[in-house]
Amino acid sequence: MLLAPLLVLGLGASSAHAGVATLCLASPGQSACVSGTVGNRTNPVEGAEVVLRDEAGTEVDSITTSADGKYSFQVTEPGDYFLFVDPESLPDDVEIIPPAPRFQEDDGSIRVPVKLGRTSTPDLEVRSVDYDAAGAGFGEQIVQSIAQGLRLGLLLALASVGLSLIYGTTGLSSFSHAEQVTLGGMVAYGLVNVAGMNLWVGVLLTTIICGATGYVQDRLMWQPLRRRGLGLTQMMIVTIGLALAAQYAFQFFVGASQQKVVVRTFDVVEIGPVRMTDMSFVAMGVSLVAIAIVGFVLLRTRIGQATRAVSDNPALAAASGIDVDRIIRLVWIAATALAGLGGVFYALVVSNGIRWDTGMQILLLLFAAVTLGGLGTAFGAFVGAIIIGLVVELAGPLGAPGDLKYAVALVILILLLMVRPQGLLGRAVRVG
Amino acid sequence: MNEFLGILDAVVGEAISPDTAAVAIAVIGLNIHFGFTGLLNIGQAGYMLLGAYGMAISITYDIPLAVAVLIGLVVSVLFSLILGLPTLKLRGDYLAIVTISAAEIIRYTGRLAAFEDFTGGSQGIFGKDYQGPFMDLSFFGSGSFDLLPLNYQDAGGGAALRVVGLLVAVAAIVGIVVIAKRMKAADGEAPKVGTTATPKLVMAALGVVLFLALFFSFPQSEPRTSVDGWWVRVVAWSLVGLSCLLVFLLVRSPWGRLLRGIREDEEAMRSLGKNVFAIKMQALIIGGMFGALGGMVYVLTGSVQADSMGRQLTFFAYTALLLGGAATIFGPVLGSIIFFSARILVRELSGAYVPNSIMSTQQTEQFSYIVVGVALVLLVIFRPQGILGNKRELRFHV
Numbered sequence: 001m002l003l004a005p006l007l008v009l010g011l012g013a014s015s016a017h018a019g020v021a022t023l024c025l026a027s028p029g030q031s032a033c034v035s036g037t038v039g040n041r042t043n044p045v046e047g048a049e050v051v052l053r054d055e056a057g058t059e060v061d062s063i064t065t066s067a068d069g070k071y072s073f074q075v076t077e078p079g080d081y082f083l084f085v086d087p088e089s090l091p092d093d094v095e096i097i098p099p100a101p102r103f104q105e106d107d108g109s110i111r112v113p114v115k116l117g118r119t120s121t122p123d124l125e126v127r128s129v130d131y132d133a134a135g136a137g138f139g140e141q142i143v144q145s146i147a148q149g150l151r152l153g154l155l156l157a158l159a160s161v162g163l164s165l166i167y168g169t170t171g172l173s174s175f176s177h178a179e180q181v182t183l184g185g186m187v188a189y190g191l192v193n194v195a196g197m198n199l200w201v202g203v204l205l206t207t208i209i210c211g212a213t214g215y216v217q218d219r220l221m222w223q224p225l226r227r228r229g230l231g232l233t234q235m236m237i238v239t240i241g242l243a244l245a246a247q248y249a250f251q252f253f254v255g256a257s258q259q260k261v262v263v264r265t266f267d268v269v270e271i272g273p274v275r276m277t278d279m280s281f282v283a284m285g286v287s288l289v290a291i292a293i294v295g296f297v298l299l300r301t302r303i304g305q306a307t308r309a310v311s312d313n314p315a316l317a318a319a320s321g322i323d324v325d326r327i328i329r330l331v332w333i334a335a336t337a338l339a340g341l342g343g344v345f346y347a348l349v350v351s352n353g354i355r356w357d358t359g360m361q362i363l364l365l366l367f368a369a370v371t372l373g374g375l376g377t378a379f380g381a382f383v384g385a386i387i388i389g390l391v392v393e394l395a396g397p398l399g400a401p402g403d404l405k406y407a408v409a410l411v412i413l414i415l416l417l418m419v420r421p422q423g424l425l426g427r428a429v430r431v432g
Numbered sequence: 433m434n435e436f437l438g439i440l441d442a443v444v445g446e447a448i449s450p451d452t453a454a455v456a457i458a459v460i461g462l463n464i465h466f467g468f469t470g471l472l473n474i475g476q477a478g479y480m481l482l483g484a485y486g487m488a489i490s491i492t493y494d495i496p497l498a499v500a501v502l503i504g505l506v507v508s509v510l511f512s513l514i515l516g517l518p519t520l521k522l523r524g525d526y527l528a529i530v531t532i533s534a535a536e537i538i539r540y541t542g543r544l545a546a547f548e549d550f551t552g553g554s555q556g557i558f559g560k561d562y563q564g565p566f567m568d569l570s571f572f573g574s575g576s577f578d579l580l581p582l583n584y585q586d587a588g589g590g591a592a593l594r595v596v597g598l599l600v601a602v603a604a605i606v607g608i609v610v611i612a613k614r615m616k617a618a619d620g621e622a623p624k625v626g627t628t629a630t631p632k633l634v635m636a637a638l639g640v641v642l643f644l645a646l647f648f649s650f651p652q653s654e655p656r657t658s659v660d661g662w663w664v665r666v667v668a669w670s671l672v673g674l675s676c677l678l679v680f681l682l683v684r685s686p687w688g689r690l691l692r693g694i695r696e697d698e699e700a701m702r703s704l705g706k707n708v709f710a711i712k713m714q715a716l717i718i719g720g721m722f723g724a725l726g727g728m729v730y731v732l733t734g735s736v737q738a739d740s741m742g743r744q745l746t747f748f749a750y751t752a753l754l755l756g757g758a759a760t761i762f763g764p765v766l767g768s769i770i771f772f773s774a775r776i777l778v779r780e781l782s783g784a785y786v787p788n789s790i791m792s793t794q795q796t797e798q799f800s801y802i803v804v805g806v807a808l809v810l811l812v813i814f815r816p817q818g819i820l821g822n823k824r825e826l827r828f829h830v
Contacts, residue, residue, distance in 0.1 A: 119555060123545060173525050225813065233472060233524070234812045237754065240747050241812065245805025252798040360743070364536055367529050375525065407540040410533035417526060418518040 153389025210340025
């Protein structure tokens with residue numbers, strides 16, 4: 001029994017949160033709880049006024065949410081209750097998503113069936129208004145989602161290009177690559193927020209530090225392991241162990257809560273129907289430039305040529321005088337630096353801060369992107385990342401609720417593997 | 433001394449807890465995938481979650497327990513078919529990526545508010561909603577349990593008996609180690625027909641003795657399952673034993689040799705006219721059913737909570753498997769026991785002896801997981817065959 005709560009603590013970030021903030025404990029036959037969060041865990045809404053009324057319309061209790069957005073009521077009678085959130089108390093850019101029809105009431109409150117001894121979570125979700133800009137129609141929602149998808153895609157591309165390069169040159173699917181992304185955000189948090197450095201100096205330093213971790217890793221671990229002839233499967237499990245250790249090391253040193261890289265909020269810029277923070281545009285621009293540089297190096301320089309040669313056939317590359325170990329080390333440095341850069345911007349513009357599991361949440365999107373584009377092809381990874389980004393952001397307005405938007409990306413991946421296992425840009429190889 | 437006993441209590445309690453048994457069953461399934469067949473399944477937690485949901489949801493609809501268990505298993509078979517059809521013909525990493533993705537899809541789906549009537553959303557299904565039929569089967573009665581002159585509660589409470597139990601346990605461990613060393617020394621010689629089974633049998637018997645000794649020395653109450661957790665613990669560990677036996681029979685059959693053949697050289701098997709795809713699929717299905725069974729046991733003491741069976745649990749399963757030794761019969765069980773109790777040991781030790789100013793209580797928890805991660809890395813690098821494994825068995829070509 002020791003295990004179960006610990007696992008929940010370690011794994012279910014959201015449930016762990018609920019456990020901390022929810023003071024209400026339902027006891028069988030005596031009481032029940034109505035609890036939930038205004039907003040989601042990455043963007044909780046502070047200061048929302050939540051009122052619970054019983055069937056007769058009398059107010060049971062009301063709560064103003066604090067920084068974590070949580071609310072919880074204890075009631076002693078079973079039956080239907082009505083939860084009402086004052087729209088005036090919500091920030092201007094946030095609105096309530098209409099609940100499912102069976103929970104919907106005419107006065108805008110949400111019906112909550114309550115059973116004794118259980119905790120009921122009302123069907124309350126909010127979305128930012130820019131999600132459908134200025135009350136605009138479906139078309140503009142789609143445009144906004146496409147813009148957000150491109151943003152997510154470009155940031156994913158930063159990390160997945162590196163992942164793909166590592167796979168191409170060494171054959172390793174690195175599960176700890178997501179932690180390199182988190183590391184980027186964490187280092188930036190330390191430099192900019194804690195140490196008070198200028199943001200851009202911090203970003204640059206972060207990228208350099210993350211690249212250095214790639215160098216150290218390859219020097220101390222991957223190169224000796226390659227020399228020892230450790231199998232790829234074993235190396236992959238090594239990355240799993242690294243990922244595990246890194247995640248808990250983040251928790252150990254930084255804590256389990258979300259940390260912001262910069263405290264201030266960014267201005268919102270409107271371009272046509274698209275509303276995004278100015279930082280979003282900067283992030284997209286920087287990502288594009290970084291990826292363009294990688295592309296240029298790969299296509300036009302001797303090092304890039306050598307990298308592609310190693311990707312193609314390491315033995316032949318070594319025989320023609322290419323220092324394979326040096327190329328692989330460069331790839332590691334570039335991959336970790338790009339992942340770190342991606343992590344900073346992800347923390348700045350997408351997830352509104354960095355947490356120990358931020359990278360873990362996008363790990364599968366990275367793998368999906370890399371596989372979608374074709375394992376080991378850098379440009380495939382870029383294309384795949386953009387597609388995955390678009391799919392994830394478009395899944396919401398097209399009807400996938402909540403976290404399911406991530407699942408949609410994975411479903412697409414599985415479907416693609418059925419018809420085109422080599423990925424979009426990969427070469428078909430007979431494997432059986 | 434009291435502190436020491438407290439730590440020992442926590443460690444042994446974890447070692448024989450039903451949760452450890454549940455993970456052990458799932459690891460046994462993973463061993464069929466990864467150890468024997470070389471299939472890189474990184475979604476074992478998804479199988480566990482499916483099994484748990486299958487059983488729990490069925491029971492909430494008043495389906496009898498036996499049928500509910502069957503439903504859980506059937507669901508896992510369907511899952512294997514869906515996963516296997518597109519990927520088993522491809523290279524190993526594709527299976528890895530698809531299994532981990534599929535496991536996450538299940539977790540996301542289970543957490544969806546839209547399915548709250550079935551899965552309970554992110555709250556999960558509460559134990560009392562589905563544990564009833566299982567608890568009703570208990571024939572241990574309530575309160576204490578008598579075995580010959582010993583009353584279970586007395587044995588747990590009496591200090592003298594507890595010391596005896598500990599001594600027996602230590603003796604059993606020593607016995608196992610001695611036999612293992614002898615077997616290893618004899619490994620180089622030509623195997624003598626007929627004599628090879630005896631030390632293994634003695635070892636298994638000693639293992640049972642060890643388990644019983646610990647069992648009686650450290651009764652730990654299991655909330656919500658009454659009877660000091662006896663019933664659920666006995667069932668869980670019996671299932672572990674049964675699974676080991678099944679795997680033993682399976683892998684020494686001709687079919688088991690096919691699995692190893694596929695792991696070692698798929699092309700060679702194909703050239704011998706074997707249907708590699710079908711055999712891989714069978715292995716995936718059977719290992720997945722063990723996973724589902726493990727998931728069902730896993731939720732017997734708690735609740736069905738999607739987040740408690742996420743990626744991390746799969747990673748733990750891999751650590752346990754590699755620790756015990758892949759492609760061995762008892763490796764998964766030994767690995768799970770050592771893995772979970774060692775983590776508790778690290779946590780309790782650092783909690784007790786590292787001052788709070790250096791490491792807070794919460795940090796000891798995280799520290800124990802860091803140790804787990806580093807241990808996994810070191811294990812794979814320096815002793816890939818684990819404790820019981822054979823290095824020659826570990827040339828994966830995935």
